[in-house]
Amino acid sequence: MNRYIKQLKEGILDQNPTLVQLLGMCPTLATTTSLENAFGMGMAATAVLICSNVFISLLRKFIPRQVRIAAYIVIVSGFVTAVELLMRAYLYSLYQALGLFIPLIVVNCIILARAEAFASKNKVLPSAMDGLAMGLGFTFALCILGTVRELLGSGSVLGFRVLPEAYPEMVVFLLPPGAFLTLGFVIAAVQKLRGMSEERRRRRAGSGARQSAEPAAAGTEPAADAAVISASGAAISGVPGDAAPAAGSPDADTPERQAADRKEDNKT
Amino acid sequence: MNFTDILLLMFSAVLVENFIFSRFYGCCPFLGVSEKPDTALGMGMAVTFVMTVSGAATWAVYRYLLVPFGLEYLQTVAFILVIAALVQFIEMFLRRFIPALYSALGIYLPLITTNCAVLSSALLIVQEDYSFLEAVCFGFSAALGFTLAITVFAGLRARMAYADPPRAFKGFPITLIAAGLLAMAFSCFSGVQL
Known part of the structure; x- marks a missing residue:
């Protein structure tokens, strides 16, 4: 089940x-x-x-x-x-x-x-x-x-x-250009949320408390829902990712990394 | 059916009712195979070739096979089979007789079976009740519109590779937004009265 x-x-x-x-x-x-x-x-x-x-x-x-x-x-x-x-x-x-x-x-x-x-x-x-x-x-x-x-x-x-x-x-949103634009912005939002969850997962992996990702899965409003997407995604794909930061993932994994990532996110 | 009507039909299929920008047929290859201008052009040419031939073939199948037996409701099944067979056949024919063209278009041909532009042009031809000549011209010019759109867009994307969008917009979203802007440019044709 x-x-x-x-x-x-x-x-x-x-x-x-x-x-x-x-x-x-x-x-x-x-x-x-x-x-x-x-x-x-x-x-x-x-x-x-x-x-x-x-x-x-x-x-x-x-x-x-x-x-x-x-x-x-x-x-x-x-x-x-x-x-x-x-x-x-x-x-x-x-x-x-x-x-x-x-x-x-x-x-x-x-x-x-x-x-x-x-x-x-x-x-x-x-x-x-x-x-x-x-x-x-x-x-x-x-x-x-x-x-x-x-x-x-x-x-x-x-x-x-x-x-x-x-x-x-x-009316432009009902016409073809609006379709492309809306989809572009929606997918950008999804990528943003995925990026944020990735970062959260990495940080959690760093402190060794990754397990707590799953229970957070209960939300109704879209924003919370999206957070769940990313949280559960992190839990599932977290197994290989666990080792990746230690082995030196593309992003730097120094302590400053999280702060830098945060700043970059804010900028975007 | 005179020459002017054909010309108007073709003009409208290429620009006014562009398959990508006003009807959304064939968006998958449009977004997927438009990274480099020359591959985009290759895809466009392969689609043009298949769509012209399939326009004629599906017209004949509908008129002489489905209508006499009262099987019009099977048009989707019949058309997709005709298109799949045709693509396979064209691939074999080109490999055997025109190897140069085959090596240029070969890799795109199998993708075309699931290109919705081809199936939708066949369905539109039936819906609009075109004659044989109109069907062939419509298939050809709609595909020409597709080629125009994908080539122009590939040119844009080649320039966009040097841009530095915000991180969340990297990749697909910025591509879609560029497509949206291009669609705005194309939507000016929708004001053209024919």
């Missing part, structure tokens, strides 16, 4: 497919003009990801290695067609808003990457869980972007006006 929780955490936070692994940029940029569209896209991709992971995992012993990519694509496109038809039947307005990006889930790199890296090597249940975790991670990233863009671009969240009437709607 623990293992699945860890998998979920990896997919949503530490190994987030969009914000950390930087996969699947097209739907991320294109469908996040509003939170509703972003969530719909994320859920559609999650459904396909779970189904295709399960199916590929079931067939992993029968698919010949040479044609595996083609086989994966056919399996994925079958599920994508099913999801597309279901959405057309039951969620028509969302289907129209997402447009071509529903069939384009076929060529979403996240799905092929998980099929190749995980489902083709693991049993069914972990593969399904991996699909769920990665799909939720993708949805999470899309929702962050969707919220920011909808809030800045039309002053509302989920269609409800949040900001006062006097707020001038910055």
Whole structure:
């Protein structure tokens, strides 16, 4: 059970497919003009990801290695067609808003990457869980972007006006340039948080009290959440990192290092 | 269908409705393979080649295979298979007959199967109900727009390598922000009335 929780955490936070692994940029940029569209896209991709992971995992012993990519694509496109038809039947307005990006889930790199890296090597249940975790991670990233863009671009969240009437709607955030800019700033924030946690981990490794990273994992607001990302990330990747500073990592590991790092962070 | 219409279609596919900057098709290679101008140009040429041929092939498959049998709902599956087969075939053909071109484009060809620009151009051709000539011209010019975008962007990134952004912005974020600024420049074309 623990293992699945860890998998979920990896997919949503530490190994987030969009914000950390930087996969699947097209739907991320294109469908996040509003939170509703972003969530719909994320859920559609999650459904396909779970189904295709399960199916590929079931067939992993029968698919010949040479044609595996083609086989994966056919399996994925079958599920994508099913999801597309279901959405057309039951969620028509969302289907129209997402447009071509529903069939384009076929060529979403996240799905092929998980099929190749995980489902083709693991049993069914972990593969399904991996699909769920990665799909939720993708949805999470899309929702962050969707919220920011909808809030800045039309002053509302989920269609409800949040900001006062006097707020001038910055339409640029709904247009393509805003998509690139928002994603750039969000990923910069993620890198910043990861850098901070790295530093914290190193300092903790220095004082030999690394174990306390895990229990800190309980937070609801985004900032605390992000701190959890980094804390748990530190705990997981901490094993080799433990020795690294002693062996002389790229960053200097003198006592002044922490102060210097801090200063650099403040500067940025 | 006269010449002016074709020309307008091509102009709009290259600039006004640029695949990267106004439609977001093909962003993965755009962000991934744009570190050096010459590799970017190679990728662009490979995409242009595949997209032109696949525009024609998927048009034919749709019109003469899917429509007569009432299988339009299978278009995604059919198109991705056609594209995968086509890429494989082009790769073999080039290696056998035009080795020079193969050595220039070879490494990019397998990547193109999962390039969403190719699949989306095939789907758009069906959606817009283009004729055969329009389909080929659309595929070619949309890919030309992709090549233009990726080459220009690679030039920018080559200059950006010397910049010193804040630490959190290093790497991917600053690249995305540059892409955003370039997209702003391209968005001026969206005011063009055709």
